[in-house]
Amino acid sequence: MVSFTFAIASDLHIAVPETVWEHPQRFHLVEFSIPVFEAVLADLSTLSLDCLLIPGDLTQHGELANHQWLAHRLQQLPYPVYVIPGNHDVLNPAQWSDFATIYAPFGLQHSRPEWLYYAVDVTPEIRLIALNSNQYDDHGGVYGAVDDNQLAWLERTLQQPAPPLTLVMIHHCVLEHFPGHQVGFGHRYLLHNGSRLCKLLRNYGVQVIFSGHLHVQDAARCDRTGVYDIGTGSLVSYPHPYRLCHYDGRHLEMTTRHITAVPECPNLTEYAKEWMGDHSLPFVLKMLSRALPDVDLSPWYPQLRYFWATIAAGDADFQFPEVPEQVRIYLESFGDRPPADNQLTLSLWN
């Protein structure tokens, strides 16, 4: 009988103290990245884990000291760890071979240094395919896409004999996780060729993708292919979630845990929620103004203070009975639709 237990922790954004970027615009609580990750590891040490998945943004911003700290810490763990790079980890292609070397013990030994993607049979029943979604534009910016060579490799890999269940891990979101994700600021969080990837995966019976990047705890299902994109929130953002997963050969059951306090911040949950309230309102207003250009949203700023924090936590249930109907309908459309985000069970057989 299959019994496979694993955890997902995403967007660790590890920053050793001397590297913490002190700037008023900083959105993430990287100063707590190490104690929060240590709290996760302490919790995981009480479980019998088969592996830990980390779908990218391992470091604050690709600093060598932070990569080295994390690789050293992962080396001490008693279970296998599999990582892929996020947009904050490899800022240009010249850094790819260093990333492959540093994280060779954590899946990258199965990749060529110039690829940063791999497939590995983690047990006789489970294959993990880890994709590299980092692409670079002409201005040095990073965007999310799976390039043609990687897609061709993926199809060849999917055609080979493999364990019965394949799980996919990638940094960028493959499916939309909130209304209007495709436009405005949300666009840079989405894989540019997500529908092509979903179609290819579905053709070979792959049903589940694990992503990160958006710092939002959200599960989405593609209407056309039935493929799930299970996004895990960030350990440096409210509400500091991570997932525990168990596969019994037919069902994948996922639960969510949170780090609510660390010695450096005993009221972490409240502190992080207020921090997100302080820092998210400008982009929330920008996002809402795009859809409601003629509406003065200022009377509802207090209600919108925790709008993004509520989305980030997953399973949002928005009620805005006091606002005009046009605005209310739009705001409430950000409430969650099935599948559930934090506690969910997927039936994985064809």
Ligand SMILES: [Fe+2]
């Ligand atoms: Fe991130």
Ligand SMILES: [Fe+2]
């Ligand atoms: Fe990211």
